[in-house]
Amino acid sequence: xxxxxxxxxxxxxxxxxxxxxxxxxxxxxxxxxxxxxxxxxxxxxxxxxxxxxxxxxxxxxxxxxxxxxxxxxxxxxxxxxxxxxxxxxxxxxxxxxxxxxxxxxxxxxxxxxxxxxxxxxxxxxxxxxxxxxxxxxxxxxxxxxxxxxxxxxxxxxxxxxxxxxxxxxxxxxxxxxxxxxxxxxxxxxxxxxxxxxxxxxxxxxxxxxxxxxxxxxxxxxxxxxxxxxxxxxxxxxxxxxxxxxxxxxxxxxxxxxxxxxxxxxxxxxxxxxxxxxxxxxxxxxxxxxxxxxxxxxxxxxxxxxxxxxxxxxxxxxxxxxxxxxxxxxxxxxxxxxxxxxxxxxxxxxxxxxxxxxxxxxxxxxxxxxxxxxxxxxxxxxxxxxxxxxxxxx
Amino acid sequence: xxxxxxxxxxxxxxxxxxxxxxxxxxxxxxxxxxxxxxxxxxxxxxxxxxxxxxxxxxxxxxxxxxxxxxxxxxxxxxxxxxxxxxxxxxxxxxxxxxxxxxxxxxxxxxxxxxxxxxxxxxxxxxxxxxxxxxxxxxxxxxxxxxxxxxxxxxxxxxxxxxxxxxxxxxxxxxxxxxxxxxxxxxxxxxxxxxxxxxxxxxxxxxxxxxxxxxxxxxxxxxxxxxxxxxxxxxxxxxxxxxxxxxxxxxxxxxxxxxxxxxxxxxxxxxxxxxxxxxxxxxxxxxxxxxxxxxxxxxxxxxxxxxxxxxxxxxxxxxxxxxxxxxxxxxxxxxxxxxxxxxxxxxxxxxxxxxxxxxxxxxxxxxxxxxxxxxxxxxxxxxxxxxxxxxxxx
Numbered sequence: 001x002x003x004x005x006x007x008x009x010x011x012x013x014x015x016x017x018x019x020x021x022x023x024x025x026x027x028x029x030x031x032x033x034x035x036x037x038x039x040x041x042x043x044x045x046x047x048x049x050x051x052x053x054x055x056x057x058x059x060x061x062x063x064x065x066x067x068x069x070x071x072x073x074x075x076x077x078x079x080x081x082x083x084x085x086x087x088x089x090x091x092x093x094x095x096x097x098x099x100x101x102x103x104x105x106x107x108x109x110x111x112x113x114x115x116x117x118x119x120x121x122x123x124x125x126x127x128x129x130x131x132x133x134x135x136x137x138x139x140x141x142x143x144x145x146x147x148x149x150x151x152x153x154x155x156x157x158x159x160x161x162x163x164x165x166x167x168x169x170x171x172x173x174x175x176x177x178x179x180x181x182x183x184x185x186x187x188x189x190x191x192x193x194x195x196x197x198x199x200x201x202x203x204x205x206x207x208x209x210x211x212x213x214x215x216x217x218x219x220x221x222x223x224x225x226x227x228x229x230x231x232x233x234x235x236x237x238x239x240x241x242x243x244x245x246x247x248x249x250x251x252x253x254x255x256x257x258x259x260x261x262x263x264x265x266x267x268x269x270x271x272x273x274x275x276x277x278x279x280x281x282x283x284x285x286x287x288x289x290x291x292x293x294x295x296x297x298x299x300x301x302x303x304x305x306x307x308x309x310x311x312x313x314x315x316x317x318x319x320x321x322x323x324x325x326x327x328x329x330x331x332x333x334x335x336x337x338x339x340x341x342x343x344x345x346x347x348x349x350x351x352x353x354x355x356x357x358x359x360x361x362x363x364x365x366x367x368x369x370x371x372x373x374x375x376x377x378x379x380x381x382x383x384x385x386x387x388x389x390x391x392x393x
Numbered sequence: 394x395x396x397x398x399x400x401x402x403x404x405x406x407x408x409x410x411x412x413x414x415x416x417x418x419x420x421x422x423x424x425x426x427x428x429x430x431x432x433x434x435x436x437x438x439x440x441x442x443x444x445x446x447x448x449x450x451x452x453x454x455x456x457x458x459x460x461x462x463x464x465x466x467x468x469x470x471x472x473x474x475x476x477x478x479x480x481x482x483x484x485x486x487x488x489x490x491x492x493x494x495x496x497x498x499x500x501x502x503x504x505x506x507x508x509x510x511x512x513x514x515x516x517x518x519x520x521x522x523x524x525x526x527x528x529x530x531x532x533x534x535x536x537x538x539x540x541x542x543x544x545x546x547x548x549x550x551x552x553x554x555x556x557x558x559x560x561x562x563x564x565x566x567x568x569x570x571x572x573x574x575x576x577x578x579x580x581x582x583x584x585x586x587x588x589x590x591x592x593x594x595x596x597x598x599x600x601x602x603x604x605x606x607x608x609x610x611x612x613x614x615x616x617x618x619x620x621x622x623x624x625x626x627x628x629x630x631x632x633x634x635x636x637x638x639x640x641x642x643x644x645x646x647x648x649x650x651x652x653x654x655x656x657x658x659x660x661x662x663x664x665x666x667x668x669x670x671x672x673x674x675x676x677x678x679x680x681x682x683x684x685x686x687x688x689x690x691x692x693x694x695x696x697x698x699x700x701x702x703x704x705x706x707x708x709x710x711x712x713x714x715x716x717x718x719x720x721x722x723x724x725x726x727x728x729x730x731x732x733x734x735x736x737x738x739x740x741x742x743x744x745x746x747x748x749x750x751x752x753x754x755x756x757x758x759x760x761x762x763x764x765x766x767x768x769x770x771x772x773x774x775x776x777x778x779x780x781x782x783x784x785x786x
Contacts, residue, residue, distance in 0.1 A: 002661050003440040005417070006654050008427045018647060021426040024398070029648055030423035033414040033596050034401045035726045047396040067598065068461035071643035072623045079621075099622070106620050197644060203426050205460065205598065205646025227499050227620050228472075229492070230465045248731065250464035251590060253598025254411060255422055256649055261399050268395050333428045338641065 011327075012354070014363055015335035016147050016308060017175070018197035018204050019351035021259075025202055028262035029255050036252045044261060045240060045252070051264035052208050055177055055200070055272065056192065058184035062211040062233065064240040065196070065260060067253050070174045073193030073207025075103055076231045077170045078141075080211075080219050081191055084108030087137040089130045089167070091122040091158070095148035095339045096172050100141045107227065112137060118340050119310065121303040122153040124161055131165040138218075139168045145176035147198075148338040150310035150347065151299045152180065156187040163188055168215055174198060177208065178267055179279045179307040179351060190215040199279065199307055201352025202263035205256050263352075279306045282355045285390040286348065289364040292386035293371070294379045298345055307355065309348040310341070317376045319343045325373070330366040360387055404720075405747070407756055408728035409540050409701060410568070411590035411597050412744035414652075418595055421655035422648050429645045437654060438633060438645070444657035445601050448570055448593070448665065449585065451577035455604040455626065457633040458589070458653060460646050463567045466586030466600025468496055469624045470563045471534075473604075473612050474584055477501030480530040482523045482560070484515040484551070488541035488732045489565050493534045500620065505530060511733050512703065514696040515546040517554055524558040531611075532561045538569035540591075541731040543703035543740065544692045545573065549580040556581055561608055567591060570601065571660055572672045572700040572744060583608040592672065592700055594745025595656035598649050656745075672699045675748045678783040679741065682757040685779035686764070687772045691738055700748065702741040703734070710769045712736050718766070723759040753780055 013020045034041050045064075052063050066073045078100070082088055086109040090101045093116030104111040112134050114126045122142050131137055140162035144155045159169040168190040176182050179199030184192055190212045197204035211219070211233065219226075219233060226232040230250065239249035267275055283306030287297070290311055298310040313319055319336065323346075326332040335347035348363060364383040371378045406413045427434050438457075445456050459466045471493070475481055479502040483494045486509030497504040505527050507519045515535050524530055533555035537548045552562040561583040569575050572592030577585055583605045590597035604612070604626065612619075612626060619625040623643065632642035660668055676699030680690070683704055691703040706712055712729065716739075719725040728740035741756060757776040764771045 003444055003654070003658050005658055006421065006424070006437050006440070006651060008424050008651070009431070009433050010425065011427045011431065013426065013428060015428055017644065018426050018428060021648075026423040026425065026648075028399065030419040031399070031401050032403065032419065033406065033411050033590075034404045035406060035408055035411060036597065037729075038402075038404065038720070038726065040402050044399050047399070051396055068465060068623065069643045069646065072461060072465075075621060075623045102622050106618060106622055195644070197426075203646065203648040204429065204644040205649050225499060228468060229495050229499055230461065230468045250462045251410065251588070251597040253462065253596065253646075253649065255414075255419075255596040255652070256598050256646065258399060258401070259648070261396070265396050265398055327431070333431065336430075 010331050012332045012359065012362060014349050014354055014359060015333045016347045016349050017195065017351060019201045019349060019354040021201055021203055022266065022353045024266060025259050025262045029259040031258050033254050036254055037246065041254065042246060044257065048257060048261050048264065049240065051268060055264060055267060056184045056210045057182065057186065058210050060184065060210045060212055062216060062237060064209065066207040066209055067250060068207060069204055070193065070195035070207045072231065073209050074099065074172065076209055076233065077191040077193050078103035078107050079228045079231050080226050080233045081139060081168060081170065081215060082107035082109040083222055083224055086139065087112055087134050088139045088141055089114060089127065089134065089137050091116060091127060091142035093120060093122055093149065093151060094118055094143065094146035096143045096146060119149045119151055119298040121151050122158060124154060124157045127158055128161050131161065131167065137167055139170055141170040143172040144182065145173065145180065145305050147175045147308060148341065149298060150305050150308040151303050152305045155189060159188050168218060175305065175308055178275055180276060180305065184210055196260050199352045200263045200267065202260045203256065205253065206260055279350060279355050282350050282357065282360050283309065285387040286350060286360045286363065288390035289383035289387035292379060292382040293368055294377065307349060307351045309350065310345050311348065313344055313346055314376045314378060317371065317374055322370055322374060325370045326366055330362065332362060332366050357391065403724050405725045405752065405755060407742050407747055407752060408726045409740045409742050410588065410744060412594045412742055412747040414594055414596055415659065415746045417659060418652050418655045422652040424651050426647050429647055430639065434647065435639060437650065441650060441654050441657065442633065444661060447661060448657060449577045449603045450575065450579065451603050453577065453603045453605055455609060455630060457602065459600040459602055460643060461600060462597055463586065463588035463600045465624065466602050467492065467565065469602055469626065470584040470586050471496040471500050472621045472624050473619050473626045474532060474561060474563065474608060475500040475502040476615055476617055479532065480505055480527050481532045481534055482507060482520065482527065482530050484509055484520060484535035486513060486515055486542065486544060487511055487536065487539035489536045489539060512542045512544055512691040514544050515551060517547060517550045520551055521554050524554065524560065530560055532563055534563040536565040537575065538566065538573065538698050540568045540701060541734065542691060543698045543701040544696050545698045548582060552581050561611060568698065568701055571668055573669060573698065577603055589653050589656065592745045593656045593660065595653045596649065598646065599653055672743060672748050675743050675750065675753050676702065678780040679743060679753045679756065681783035682776035682780035685772060685775040686761055700742060700744045702743065703738050704741065706737055706739055707769045707771060710764065710767055715763055715767060718763045719759055723755065725755060725759050
């Protein structure tokens with residue numbers, strides 16, 4: 001078999017990520033590759049670190065993108081901080097909490113599970129109870145923005161409880177960074193990882209991480225080496241460290257970093273608070289439209305992520321055929337349910353460059369049309385007007 | 394601090410990688426991002442697998458790019474195949490053999506080191522002796538093309554010895570894939586990893602790997618789970634497996650894969666044998682020019698990689714200032730020495746899109762000029778003519 005050049009179909013990405021990548025970011029990806037030890041590239045790395053500190057709202061020196069997707073960012077946190085035998089409280093209220101548990105086990109740790117409800121925030125009282133029952137626990141791990149359910153947890157509250165019990169926090173912010181408030185330093189989060197393909201709207205493939213001084217202390221005090229050479233932060237940091245004297249670790253993904261840099265520049269130009277307000281505003285309009293259609297949200301209002309709208313699939317409607325129609329007729333991608341929610345839930349993303357008025361109106365009108373064609377029990381003709389009213393409010 | 398869009402300087406990349414990325418590949422990177430579960434993307438994944446099978450000359454079903462750089466490809470092989478307590482024969486004749494040893498240790502294995510000379514091929518007889526002395530060894534690991542020294546080892550011979558002793562082979566082909574002969578199936582290699590930024594001339598950030606059926610048997614028979622969730626091939630393969638029913642594992646780096654796909658399409662268009670012949674041809678010309686200048690190679694002729702030309706830095710010449718002049722005056726990057734060779738050796742890459750007549754002549758004429766300015770003891774005026782004569786031969 002011999003292949004020919006790939007021509008991607010035109011899509012509008014409103015799933016759980018990747019989100020639409022802005023033409024400026026796409027153009028940045030295509031700039032000529034330079035060497036990863038070139039002085040100009042080292043300067044770029046410094047800028048990326050500084051821009052990530054801004055996005056994370058942190059002064060942590062150890063702030064940089066791991067050269068692999070968000071799952072590797074998660075593993076970076078666990079592999080560096082969990083030592084064999086460590087008890088780790090893991091809050092599970094969706095797919096990514098479950099994955100955290102798996103990471104603890106593979107690092108030789110003992111997970112203490114705080115079992116939450118899918119589609120709900122983590123309950124801080126349950127975390128406190130778990131820590132009282134397990135006074136030797138070293139770490140509390142939880143997901144700030146559960147991409148599988150659309151639930152937002154109170155990261156500040158959970159991290160504060162962790163500190164009260166002398167635990168570090170490991171926090172998944174894959175879907176929250178750049179989309180909702182996230183204050184790493186003010187909230188006292190210790191090891192935080194994210195992704196590029198959600199509210200930052202860079203392509204997938206990198207995982208921004210930041211580690212507090214407390215987290216680095218635990219890393220330095222390890223009795224056993226980090227089991228991953230590639231993810232060992234004590235080595236990675238020599239590469240991403242200060243100034244021109246970098247020690248070679250791996251070869252950075254040069255062009256992917258061009259893209260991330262441009263996305264971060266755009267975030268800074270817009271301003272973090274404006275970006276967060278934008279996610280909120282378009283969410284309100286989408287929500288008004290979806291509810292006018294008769295669809296209902298999985299997550300209670302005050303625990304809901306604006307950038308990830310999980311709604312119940314109406315009775316009698318075939319999940320896959322609706323998503324296929326949206327994709328084929330409108331080039332519109334929305335997300336399927338994951339794990340326990342497969343076939344039951346749609347996840348509609350409003351992330352980064354996919355969070356605009358035109359995305360909201362296309363989604364509402366296309367979904368309404370396809371659902372009507374599928375004879376779904378929905379209200380016709382009300383969604384777009386409701387969204388417009390929300391924008392006017 | 395607020396940054397502005399990055400404008401990379403214009404470079405000609407003749408270091409140990411990344412190599413120059415062809416404009417077709419750069420353009421592919423900038424194509425609009427689509428979802429990683431989009432049917433069109435799943436089709437792209439199938440094509441990438443098939444093209445990698447061609448490049449590796451293998452029918453291995455388990456052939457795909459790991460979503461991270463070559464170092465993670467290395468770790469994929471060790472983390473999946475080495476179990477705690479396993480004895481692993483590791484051939485060390487440069488930086489990357491040393492890194493293999495580190496990987497064995499972090500996986501809980503016991504490395505048995507075959508100590509080779511830097512700048513020389515691995516000696517198959519030493520491997521045989523090590524296996525005789527360690528009859529319980531499970532794996533033989535070695536580097537086919539040592540990027541730190543420019544030495545090529547006889548992968549077919551070493552893998553055959555491994556098989557005779559009922560061992561699997563783990564083979565680093567980061568710098569060999571697409572540049573010199575590499576026949577995974579004919580040579581019976583078991584777990585092979587590579588990089589994209591060398592002779593394939595895609596940007597860095599992905600690591601093609603291929604696993605034989607024998608390697609998969611060892612993976613399936615493991616008594617302990619793979620310590621890395623992200624690199625666990627039994628999970629990754631569900632994502633890169635056959636047909637449209639993929640199970641979600643991580644989010645693939647969509648645009649980086651566009652680039653790799655285009656680079657593989659270009660390799661197939663040229664033909665693997667033609668690409669290999671091209672690397673040989675330009676190496677002969679570069680070598681003629683370098684030797685006419687009075688520079689000498691680190692590696693004996695019959696153990697030399699055409700795509701990585703390691704030469705001794707002339708006495709009294711300051712390594713860093715010569716490389717800085719080349720970079721600043723000509724935009725030309727050549728590689729510094731690594732590890733034991735730091736400050737003593739230059740590594741001149743002729744990889745992929747950086748392997749052309751114009752690269753050879755620019756390198757020779759710029760290096761000659763800069764060395765002459767530095768009062769280095771070289772022969773002036775002979776290099777370009779010698780290269781031209783080699784092309785004419």
